[in-house]
Amino acid sequence: MISHHEALEKVLATATHFGSEKIPLLESLNRILAEDIFADRDFPPFDRVTKDGIAVNSQALENNKTSFKIEAVYAAGSPQGILNSLENCVEIMTGAMLPKNCDSVIMYEDIEIKNGIATLQTEVKPRINIHRKGSDRQSGEKVLSKNQRISAKEIGVLATVGTSKVLVKKLPKIAIISTGDELVNVEETPLPHQIRTSNTLSLFAALEKEKITPTLLHIRDEKDIMLQQVENAIKNHDVLLLSGGVSKGKFDYLPEIFEELKVEKIFHRVLQRPGKPLWFGKQQEKNVTVFSFPGNPNSTFVNYHIYFIKWLTKSLELEDRNSEVILNTAVDANSNITRYLLVKTNAENGEIKAELLNENGSGDLISLANADGVILLPPEKVFEVGDLVEFVSF
Amino acid sequence: MISHHEALEKVLATATHFGSEKIPLLESLNRILAEDIFADRDFPPFDRVTKDGIAVNSQALENNKTSFKIEAVYAAGSPQGILNSLENCVEIMTGAMLPKNCDSVIMYEDIEIKNGIATLQTEVKPRINIHRKGSDRQSGEKVLSKNQRISAKEIGVLATVGTSKVLVKKLPKIAIISTGDELVNVEETPLPHQIRTSNTLSLFAALEKEKITPTLLHIRDEKDIMLQQVENAIKNHDVLLLSGGVSKGKFDYLPEIFEELKVEKIFHRVLQRPGKPLWFGKQQEKNVTVFSFPGNPNSTFVNYHIYFIKWLTKSLELEDRNSEVILNTAVDANSNITRYLLVKTNAENGEIKAELLNENGSGDLISLANADGVILLPPEKVFEVGDLVEFVSF
Structure with a gap:
C-alpha cells in the first residue's frame, strides 16, 4: 500500500x-479564463468628471474670479463640450467628459446658481474632481490573467473591456x-x-x-x-x-x-x-x-x-491555495496511516481554529453535514493544541 | 446624513x-432550508457489516473455535440472512445486514478459506466490524435545521432520509x-x-x-x-x-x-x-x-x-457570520465617515491577514478584481498594524 x-x-x-472554448459573458461565472485580458482603451477613456457641478479653467480661479456665467450644460453621455470663454463655466455632471478648455470641477455644494451665474461660496482648489484619462489602466495593459477564476468582479472587468464572449477552459x-x-x-x-x-x-x-x-x-x-x-x-x-x-x-x-x-x-x-x-x-x-x-x-x-x-x-491550471488551520484539540495520530478528520472551522480574532467533530468513524454522512472540511494528519505524529495542520475545505 | x-x-x-416552496432535491443546492429535516428511520437502518469477510457468533470465538464451515454468502442488498449453526459462519460483504445469530465480523485479511472452510490466521476480537443500527441517528432525530444553507453535504443527507422534494425559502x-x-x-x-x-x-x-x-x-x-x-x-x-x-x-x-x-x-x-x-x-x-x-x-x-x-x-434568516481580519498596514481613518477599503486576504499560519490594495479612490473596477472584499473602518479612529477589523467578503 x-x-x-x-x-x-x-x-x-x-x-x-x-482545451478551451468561447462562451457568452454571463455564462462564464466560476469558469477559468483561458487567455490574458487586456484593456482595449485607456481607463477612464477620457478625463472623467467625478462630481456634479461646474467646470472652469484654473486660470480664472488663480485670478481670484468667484462668479462664472454658465455657457452650457453637459450630461454624462454627451460628446465632449467646450468652454468658449475662460472667464465662464459650464454645468457638468458626474461621468461626463471634461469639456475643452476646462481643468477644474467645482461641486454644487460649493456654489450658488442664480440667473445663469454660478458664484463660489467657499474657497476651492483648482484641478480637482477629475478622474484622469488612463489613470487606472492604459490601453493594452493586462487587466485579467489567464488561469484566473471568473467571479462577479471579473464579469464586471470583462464587460468594461468589451469581452462579450470569453475564452475559458473547457x-x-x-x-x-x-x-x-x-x-x-x-x-x-x-x-x-x-x-x-x-x-x-x-x-x-x-x-x-x-x-x-x-x-x-x-x-x-x-x-x-x-x-x-x-x-x-x-x-x-x-x-x-x-x-x-x-x-x-x-x-x-x-x-x-x-x-x-x-x-x-x-x-x-x-x-x-x-x-x-x-x-x-x-x-x-x-x-x-x-x-x-x-x-x-x-x-x-x-x-x-x-x-x-x-x-x-x-x-485547469488554477492556483492551489493550500490552507492551514489551528488545532484546538490534541490528537494522537500514532499510526502508520494518514488520517482525515472532520472539523468545523471558526474564525475568531482573525485566526482560523479547527474543532474536531465527534465522529464514530463509520462514514456517517449526517456528521459530515456539520463539517466545513477535513484536517490531514500525517502518520506517526502527535498533535498538540495550537499546532498548524493542513486543511481541505468542502 | x-x-x-x-x-x-x-x-x-x-x-x-x-415564503417557501418545494423544489426537486438536485435543484436545491445553495438554497435555504425552510423546515427541519428528521431521520425517517434509524441510521444505519440495520446492524451494518463494515468489512468483507465472515460473520460468526461470538460464543464460538469464546470457545476458541478457529475453523468455520461456510453456510452461505450474503451480499449487500440481500435481505437479512441467517446463521443456522452457531459453530459455522456465513460469508458477508460490506454494507450487508448482519445475519441473524451473528454478532461478529472477521475480515478476509484475517482468515484463509479452503474447501468451504474459513480458518482464522490470527487472534480476532468478538463483536467488531459492525456499524450498529441507530448509532448515527435514531428515527425521528433532527438531521438538518431550518434556515441552513444546502451545500453538497446537505444534498447527501437529504437523499439519505428520502427528501426528494425539498421545502426551501422562496x-x-x-x-x-x-x-x-x-x-x-x-x-x-x-x-x-x-x-x-x-x-x-x-x-x-x-x-x-x-x-x-x-x-x-x-x-x-x-x-x-x-x-x-x-x-x-x-x-x-x-x-x-x-x-x-x-x-x-x-x-x-x-x-x-x-x-x-x-x-x-x-x-x-x-x-x-x-x-x-x-x-x-x-x-x-x-x-x-x-x-x-x-x-x-x-x-x-x-x-x-x-x-x-x-x-x-x-x-432568509440565515446566520450572519461576521468576520474579522488582521490589518497588515496602519490606516489613519481620521475623518467623520466610515470607509470601505479593498483588501486582499491571505491565510498564513492560521491567521487571516488583510493587505490593502492600492486604489486611487476613483471607483476603479479593475482594482476591484484583485480584492477579496473590503474592510470597514469606522470614523474617527486610527488603526495600527495587527488590529482586528471587520471584513466583508465578496
Whole structure:
C-alpha cells in the first residue's frame, strides 16, 4: 500500500488539459479564463468628471474670479463640450467628459446658481474632481490573467473591456457511477436491508460548484452489466467517479472490469482513513481518468476533495491555495496511516481554529453535514493544541 | 446624513420573508432550508457489516473455535440472512445486514478459506466490524435545521432520509436597473464619451451565487421613460437594485421618480466612502425594497455587499457570520465617515491577514478584481498594524 503523499503525487501526475472554448459573458461565472485580458482603451477613456457641478479653467480661479456665467450644460453621455470663454463655466455632471478648455470641477455644494451665474461660496482648489484619462489602466495593459477564476468582479472587468464572449477552459465530461445492490433511489421507500443512494448526489452537487453537470449512473452488481456500462461511460467521458465495488468483497468486480477495459491501475489501496480501498487509474487510449472511491458516503466525499478536486485544480491550471488551520484539540495520530478528520472551522480574532467533530468513524454522512472540511494528519505524529495542520475545505 | 451604522440598521429593519416552496432535491443546492429535516428511520437502518469477510457468533470465538464451515454468502442488498449453526459462519460483504445469530465480523485479511472452510490466521476480537443500527441517528432525530444553507453535504443527507422534494425559502424577484446615457452594451464599441455597462453585469453574476436570476434593465436618462419603467419594475419584483441617478446631477431623476411612485425614502446619503449618495427606500403598498446605488462600479459592488447581502441574509434568516481580519498596514481613518477599503486576504499560519490594495479612490473596477472584499473602518479612529477589523467578503 502506498502513502497518501505518494498517492496524491501519482494522481496529480495524470492532470490533463481539456482545451478551451468561447462562451457568452454571463455564462462564464466560476469558469477559468483561458487567455490574458487586456484593456482595449485607456481607463477612464477620457478625463472623467467625478462630481456634479461646474467646470472652469484654473486660470480664472488663480485670478481670484468667484462668479462664472454658465455657457452650457453637459450630461454624462454627451460628446465632449467646450468652454468658449475662460472667464465662464459650464454645468457638468458626474461621468461626463471634461469639456475643452476646462481643468477644474467645482461641486454644487460649493456654489450658488442664480440667473445663469454660478458664484463660489467657499474657497476651492483648482484641478480637482477629475478622474484622469488612463489613470487606472492604459490601453493594452493586462487587466485579467489567464488561469484566473471568473467571479462577479471579473464579469464586471470583462464587460468594461468589451469581452462579450470569453475564452475559458473547457471542463471535463464526468460520469458519476454508483454500485451496490443495497442502494435504492431517493424517492423510494427502502426495504429493511436497503439504503437510499446519497453519495452520487453529493458529488453531483459538488460538481455544480465547478460548473460541471455530470452524468449520473447506477450499475447493479452484475459483472456483465457492469462491464458494458463502464465501457460505455469510458467512451463518452473524460473522468469516471465511481463509488463502491473496490473493496475485497466477492461482488467488488470493478478492479477486474477495469483490467478488461484496459484502464491501467496506477494504485489500489492507500495508507489512509477513510478511503483505504481507493482505486485510481487511467485508460490511456481514450485518455480517461478513473477515481474509484469506496462505497461509504463520508469516505467518498472526503476522497473526492483530497484527490479529485486537487487533480481538477491542476488540470485547469488554477492556483492551489493550500490552507492551514489551528488545532484546538490534541490528537494522537500514532499510526502508520494518514488520517482525515472532520472539523468545523471558526474564525475568531482573525485566526482560523479547527474543532474536531465527534465522529464514530463509520462514514456517517449526517456528521459530515456539520463539517466545513477535513484536517490531514500525517502518520506517526502527535498533535498538540495550537499546532498548524493542513486543511481541505468542502 | 446618517452614519453607516444607522443606515445598516434601517436597511435590516425592512428585511422581509418571501415564503417557501418545494423544489426537486438536485435543484436545491445553495438554497435555504425552510423546515427541519428528521431521520425517517434509524441510521444505519440495520446492524451494518463494515468489512468483507465472515460473520460468526461470538460464543464460538469464546470457545476458541478457529475453523468455520461456510453456510452461505450474503451480499449487500440481500435481505437479512441467517446463521443456522452457531459453530459455522456465513460469508458477508460490506454494507450487508448482519445475519441473524451473528454478532461478529472477521475480515478476509484475517482468515484463509479452503474447501468451504474459513480458518482464522490470527487472534480476532468478538463483536467488531459492525456499524450498529441507530448509532448515527435514531428515527425521528433532527438531521438538518431550518434556515441552513444546502451545500453538497446537505444534498447527501437529504437523499439519505428520502427528501426528494425539498421545502426551501422562496427567493425575492429582483430587477437590476442601470441608468446613465454614457453607458453602452458590452458588445458595442463605445464612442469616445461613452463607456460600457459593467455594474449591472457584476450584480447579475453576484446574484447567481444566491440562486437568483434577476431581470436586467437599462433606462435612458429621460424622466418620463424612467418613471414608466421603474413603475413596471415595481409591479413585477420584490427588490430593485439601481445604479446611477441618485447624485446631485441635473439628470438624476430617480429621487423624484421614487416620490411619485410612492417609494418611501428611508434614507438618502450616508457618511461613507464609497457610496455617499446611496438611496434606500420601500414601496409599502407592493412591499418592494429599493436599493439605489451610486453609478460608479466599485461603489455599487461594495454597497451591494455591505447593505443588500446583509439584508438578504436577514430576510432568509440565515446566520450572519461576521468576520474579522488582521490589518497588515496602519490606516489613519481620521475623518467623520466610515470607509470601505479593498483588501486582499491571505491565510498564513492560521491567521487571516488583510493587505490593502492600492486604489486611487476613483471607483476603479479593475482594482476591484484583485480584492477579496473590503474592510470597514469606522470614523474617527486610527488603526495600527495587527488590529482586528471587520471584513466583508465578496
